[in-house]
Amino acid sequence: MKTRLTELLGIEYPIIQGGMAWASEALLAAAVSNAGAAGIIGAGGRTGEWLKAEIAKTKALTEKPFGVNVMLMAPNVDEIVEIVCQEKIAFVTLGAGNPVPFFEKFHANGVKVIPVVPSVKLAKRVQDSGADAIVIEGMEAGGHIGTQTTMALMSNVIPQVKIPVVVAGGISDGRAMAAALLMGAAGVQMGSRFILTTECNMHENAKQKIIAATDTDSAVTGYSRGHGVRGLKNSFTEMFLARERAGAPQDELNTMATGTNKKAAIEGDVEQGLVQVGQSLNVLNDIKPCQDVVATIIKEARATLANACNIEL
Ligand SMILES: Cc1cc2nc3c(=O)[nH]c(=O)nc-3n(C[C@H](O)[C@H](O)[C@H](O)COP(=O)(O)O)c2cc1C
Numbered sequence: 427m428k429t430r431l432t433e434l435l436g437i438e439y440p441i442i443q444g445g446m447a448w449a450s451e452a453l454l455a456a457a458v459s460n461a462g463a464a465g466i467i468g469a470g471g472r473t474g475e476w477l478k479a480e481i482a483k484t485k486a487l488t489e490k491p492f493g494v495n496v497m498l499m500a501p502n503v504d505e506i507v508e509i510v511c512q513e514k515i516a517f518v519t520l521g522a523g524n525p526v527p528f529f530e531k532f533h534a535n536g537v538k539v540i541p542v543v544p545s546v547k548l549a550k551r552v553q554d555s556g557a558d559a560i561v562i563e564g565m566e567a568g569g570h571i572g573t574q575t576t577m578a579l580m581s582n583v584i585p586q587v588k589i590p591v592v593v594a595g596g597i598s599d600g601r602a603m604a605a606a607l608l609m610g611a612a613g614v615q616m617g618s619r620f621i622l623t624t625e626c627n628m629h630e631n632a633k634q635k636i637i638a639a640t641d642t643d644s645a646v647t648g649y650s651r652g653h654g655v656r657g658l659k660n661s662f663t664e665m666f667l668a669r670e671r672a673g674a675p676q677d678e679l680n681t682m683a684t685g686t687n688k689k690a691a692i693e694g695d696v697e698q699g700l701v702q703v704g705q706s707l708n709v710l711n712d713i714k715p716c717q718d719v720v721a722t723i724i725k726e727a728r729a730t731l732a733n734a735c736n737i738e739l
Contacts, residue, residue, distance in 0.1 A: 431613030438462030440613030445495020456487035457716035491516035498523025511535035544572035566596025598706035600726020629694035
């Protein structure tokens, strides 16, 4: 399958595995890249030492291109950027902060830059500053989210920019991927679908809770703190949302939210931690190797696109 994203990254299929703090390490990134898509190591919340070790492991497992997701507001962002540049990583996705000041350094080291942007205005700004592509991520996504849906972002942003647009948020099968391509996307980014793989390190308790969940089982916490976080409804979300509704102070909410992703993903506490996952829950129902996930999605996307071509116009 050939699109502007496959050309840009030198990959076989226009799929990026979204960077996921505590859930996308070397094994997952390498398996996704070996399957013909683009894997990403999630550097959010991690030390430079950890990242260096994961990059070394990934390079030992694949010769294909892979990326690193950099959280720009991390206290150690300069160290992470330095490592990415020294290691000549194929590309970065950049979120949570202003990506523009980092473009020059990445480009000087041959690293392609793909910021995650929430609006037309920011999409144009990063394009004009030299971004190689962008990710637009709708509020259907797992993890930290904005306020626009994937469909609204595709409608608003894609016709306004010239660089390739990668669409994320609620895309977990080939039909949804085909829909994004029909809307003019150059590719898709998926997070939740890649959690349910044999290579993802997320705790088995969290994986099983995702499999058991259906369409209305996720909730968004934190809108009152300025940024929502989507995850599965549980004791934590119930308690947190009650405190948000009661107008609890920001300090209290920040303390309550801190560490909940790790608690679920690593420790397997799926009641007091937050299992971050997107809304396409009914199609997230089996754990497979990345190779099978990518092959199934591509087969389904091809069938959906071929079927769309059969519609009598
Ligand atoms: C568990 C989890 C952790 C995530 N962590 C990050 C992160 O550290 N940085 C980031 O830019 N996006 C993060 N995301 C968003 C993903 O990269 C991706 O854009 C999103 O999962 C796409 O929507 P989907 O979950 O419906 O596939 C995370 C998503 C999940 C599910």
